[in-house]
Amino acid sequence: EPEVTQTPSHQVTQMGQEVILRCVPISNHLYFYWYRQILGQKVEFLVSFYNNEISEKSEIFDDQFSVERPDGSNFTLKIRSTKLEDSAMYFCASTTRPSPHYGYTFGSGTRLTVV
């Protein structure tokens, strides 16, 4: 079964540092997403990405965040200057295309700890 792969599984960073979270979506998928889950809270939408541009973003996704598909396989989330409140599990997801017929496939997540 095809998988969405995320690296690293756990990252610890100091407040104010930049971090890049990496994802390899399923190869024939065209739509990519980042979600986050603060410990004990709901899974929240951050951003969707299609055709090399952001198609939708939440109010959480401010100027400190950016996404990029630097090559044909990777999809990255960059946090420019991390804050303590950025500590969360970050999930990447992909789908063939938005359709009632297709659900999302999620990666296993990157746990980001900001100290």
Added chain:
Amino acid sequence: KQEVTQIPAALSVPEGENLVLNCSFTDSAIYNLQWFRQDPGKGLTSLLLIQSSQREQTSGRLNASLDKSSGRSTLYIAASQPGDSATYLCAATTSGTYKYIFGTGTRLKVLA
């Protein structure tokens, strides 16, 4: 704006029981609804996808139903086992926006 809620928040049952988890959504113009399983500290494993035109989906001991008119989906787990212990999340996506809105989850514990 789509909102998704799940009840109960937590559930503890003896092994072998049949159980029902509930998911409610406010916007009936959903595209589809997906049920996920999340083990502690882990990722989201897709269990079932129900398309907006469908009433139910089945996979093994799991059956999910969808009633758009009442804004509800239920996940039925037959003959529960200790290995079913996990948090179960439902998520709905609405026509016109392609993001999933997640519920808060039901934390299930099946006692041996």
